[in-house]
Amino acid sequence: MASPDRSARGEHAPRTWRKPPFIANPLVRYGIIVAVVAYLIWAFGSLPFNWTRIAEGLPRAARIFSGGFPPSFERFGLLLTGFKESFQIAILATLLGVALSIPFAVMAARNIAPMPIYLLGRAIIIVSRSFHPVIVAILFVAAVGFGPLAGILTLTLYSIGFVGKLLAEEIEEIDWGQVEAMRASGAGYLATLFYAVFPQILPRQVGLSMYQLDSNLRASAVVGIVGAGGIGSTLMNAFGRYDYDFAFAILLIIIAVILLSEGISGWVRKKIW
Amino acid sequence: MLEITQLVKRYGQNEAVLKGLDLKVEGNSVVSIVGASGAGKSTLLRCINRLEEPTSGSITLNGTELVHLKGTALRQARRKIGMVFQGFNLLDRLTVMENVLAGRLGYVNLYQAITRRYPQADIERAFSLMERVGIAHYANKRADQLSGGERQRVGVVRALMQEPDVLLADEPTASLDPRTSEQIMMLLQSLASELSLPVLINIHNVAQAKTYTERIVGLRHGTLIFDGAPADFNHDALDAIYGGIETPDESVTGQPPAAGEHAHGLA
Amino acid sequence: MVDHAQVLSERVWQRHDPKQRLIRYGVMLGVVMAVVWAVRDIDIFWPWVWDAPTQIANLGGRMWPPSAAGFGNIVNALLETVHIATLATFLTIFLALPVAYIAAQNTTPNRFCLWLGRFILVASRSVNTIIWALLFVAIFGPGVLAGILAIVFRSIGFIGKLMGEAIEEIDRRPVEAMEATGASKAKVIAYAIVPQVMPAFFAIVILRWDINVRESTVLGLVGAGGIGVILQGAIDTFAWPTVATILIAIIALVLVGEAITSLLRRRVM
Numbered sequence: 001m002a003s004p005d006r007s008a009r010g011e012h013a014p015r016t017w018r019k020p021p022f023i024a025n026p027l028v029r030y031g032i033i034v035a036v037v038a039y040l041i042w043a044f045g046s047l048p049f050n051w052t053r054i055a056e057g058l059p060r061a062a063r064i065f066s067g068g069f070p071p072s073f074e075r076f077g078l079l080l081t082g083f084k085e086s087f088q089i090a091i092l093a094t095l096l097g098v099a100l101s102i103p104f105a106v107m108a109a110r111n112i113a114p115m116p117i118y119l120l121g122r123a124i125i126i127v128s129r130s131f132h133p134v135i136v137a138i139l140f141v142a143a144v145g146f147g148p149l150a151g152i153l154t155l156t157l158y159s160i161g162f163v164g165k166l167l168a169e170e171i172e173e174i175d176w177g178q179v180e181a182m183r184a185s186g187a188g189y190l191a192t193l194f195y196a197v198f199p200q201i202l203p204r205q206v207g208l209s210m211y212q213l214d215s216n217l218r219a220s221a222v223v224g225i226v227g228a229g230g231i232g233s234t235l236m237n238a239f240g241r242y243d244y245d246f247a248f249a250i251l252l253i254i255i256a257v258i259l260l261s262e263g264i265s266g267w268v269r270k271k272i273w
Numbered sequence: 274m275l276e277i278t279q280l281v282k283r284y285g286q287n288e289a290v291l292k293g294l295d296l297k298v299e300g301n302s303v304v305s306i307v308g309a310s311g312a313g314k315s316t317l318l319r320c321i322n323r324l325e326e327p328t329s330g331s332i333t334l335n336g337t338e339l340v341h342l343k344g345t346a347l348r349q350a351r352r353k354i355g356m357v358f359q360g361f362n363l364l365d366r367l368t369v370m371e372n373v374l375a376g377r378l379g380y381v382n383l384y385q386a387i388t389r390r391y392p393q394a395d396i397e398r399a400f401s402l403m404e405r406v407g408i409a410h411y412a413n414k415r416a417d418q419l420s421g422g423e424r425q426r427v428g429v430v431r432a433l434m435q436e437p438d439v440l441l442a443d444e445p446t447a448s449l450d451p452r453t454s455e456q457i458m459m460l461l462q463s464l465a466s467e468l469s470l471p472v473l474i475n476i477h478n479v480a481q482a483k484t485y486t487e488r489i490v491g492l493r494h495g496t497l498i499f500d501g502a503p504a505d506f507n508h509d510a511l512d513a514i515y516g517g518i519e520t521p522d523e524s525v526t527g528q529p530p531a532a533g534e535h536a537h538g539l540a
Numbered sequence: 541m542v543d544h545a546q547v548l549s550e551r552v553w554q555r556h557d558p559k560q561r562l563i564r565y566g567v568m569l570g571v572v573m574a575v576v577w578a579v580r581d582i583d584i585f586w587p588w589v590w591d592a593p594t595q596i597a598n599l600g601g602r603m604w605p606p607s608a609a610g611f612g613n614i615v616n617a618l619l620e621t622v623h624i625a626t627l628a629t630f631l632t633i634f635l636a637l638p639v640a641y642i643a644a645q646n647t648t649p650n651r652f653c654l655w656l657g658r659f660i661l662v663a664s665r666s667v668n669t670i671i672w673a674l675l676f677v678a679i680f681g682p683g684v685l686a687g688i689l690a691i692v693f694r695s696i697g698f699i700g701k702l703m704g705e706a707i708e709e710i711d712r713r714p715v716e717a718m719e720a721t722g723a724s725k726a727k728v729i730a731y732a733i734v735p736q737v738m739p740a741f742f743a744i745v746i747l748r749w750d751i752n753v754r755e756s757t758v759l760g761l762v763g764a765g766g767i768g769v770i771l772q773g774a775i776d777t778f779a780w781p782t783v784a785t786i787l788i789a790i791i792a793l794v795l796v797g798e799a800i801t802s803l804l805r806r807r808v809m
Binding site: 324348350352354360362364365366375378379383428435 | 711713714716717718719720721722723724726727730731732735736738
């Protein structure tokens, strides 16, 4: 059982052992450490911190939190109106977004779209996914004015980007046999799409819609901050008027609604799949 | 000396898994514990190093009472009890050497443990033990790159690094092929005499138990029903332990262990 | 013959059984009602809706062509955005790991810590980055500190939740083996837990860094630093060609971030 080279190695030479380093090349190893430290110094050094203003932070935080507690539900009507609007924005944007995502997904699916259309579809989806909804919202507010319309447009675009991408991937993975069967029976492009492609992606689309409704509801609280309607606008107004007890009440309800909607959407998706 | 008296282990309100067990292991004897699945073999070993909490009874190792130990005292007691596991329980993403040195974790301080700066004596001991079992050339290899038999050798060396007063082996060969499991049993047997270390081995394979150990303890439904030399372990004892439950492994005979052929295999 | 035809005519093909159909119609009715309610009740001035395409096209027209003026400013703002995301991700690691540790079922010291950990994770995740930013701008004033803190506070929940799940999924057996050697809790963590969650840790941090780069592009809209500040400035001064340049810069940043992320992920895996 003893290893054969035991005697050859010599019993009494002191043997040492160090853990083999994570990166074998010492130059690279120390280079990475130096680079990280240098980056941290550079980043911290180059950022403009306004220390005098930051120093006022703690008393301000105390003021905000003491102003915020207990949260005030006095203007419950306003809160309710804000949430109602958020729901409406989320519902309409989900419906429009999920419906419109289908043509864009068809455009962006490599297996059923011709090359130029595919590139266009991909580009639209990539661009709409690159922008945070808040940036899109601020542009729509600039174009069509304050209010829920800007919110609906924003979240529709946001949904097209998200659902469209997943749906396009789904279309690319469909069972191609059904498409060929339809073509063999002499069906045209649209008929093939409706009978061979859409039925295969429909279950996924229903699940995605639920998910998207949930995420649009979250996002609608955020896009309101730049003026696109809903509870976010109510929150922003309360904050702007230093109305911290109302703001904290809104925040608490937002958290409650988000948790509730996350639970419901998770439950429904489990039921469907 | 390991002495177990009236050991009871019960999970919740269920029937006890161990029902008042008495066992004494002295010197450097190699003891195998046989019994059907669910007889309480594993629970017995795991009660000794307190991976399971005994419900009542007493376990002493060289005079130290192990039941009711807590915190530092428990950890210091565990250092003296080596354990080899069925699934090897190695730190897969670490090197073989780190796995072996982990046996010293009860002795070194946290700084040494995290920076892997173990005392020279530990490293020497690790190398000589690894050479003894033939895995020294794997020192800097990741543990999950080794074969099953090699992995179990790492497990054995790790346990021996603790300089234990007793070695527990919980089905050490059950995850290995027959040839390798013979090798591991042989290794445990010879290490026990070289290091004059008592070894308790849970084992399913009765033939191996008879070949490699000098004392067999039979458990059935949490009660000790056989305790004697391999020579006394006859068909009746086998029947008493396994009868009506399952047929034990008997790979030494090389024949399928059909019921009724035990007598032939054990003669 | 007649009988046979009779039988055939009764064999109506139906795709779903009655109960399924009832549920389907119920759900559809619910959806339609919700949509009708939303359309009729929402506070929208409909002529604006019909006018919206023209307005959007109009805005697009004013943005074209993008202006190259202030390009240096934009690059600086982009760097600031990346710094905010990177520093915040870096700081989050130190805060999220302890939370993950106490919020994981198998490592939490006691039930109180478990619930405390879960509360921190839920609170952090339920409040959006931009709302955190709003709060920190009110406290520390406009600037990058508010932005960094906002990203940190949102990322704790993300990294903490995923790391907690990674800890809950580890193989118990090495932990047991380390306990059997007499190792203390800290040593068991260092040897049996840390190496097991390492790959998940890198993957999660890289993923969150990517998300944080996107999120830090909007912090400036509430005054919390980064490229959003100059975007807001350009919009306020109606400098639409500059707005277009900034938008292009943001797309470039996000795409570069995505490329770096997938590169790192491949290196680490």
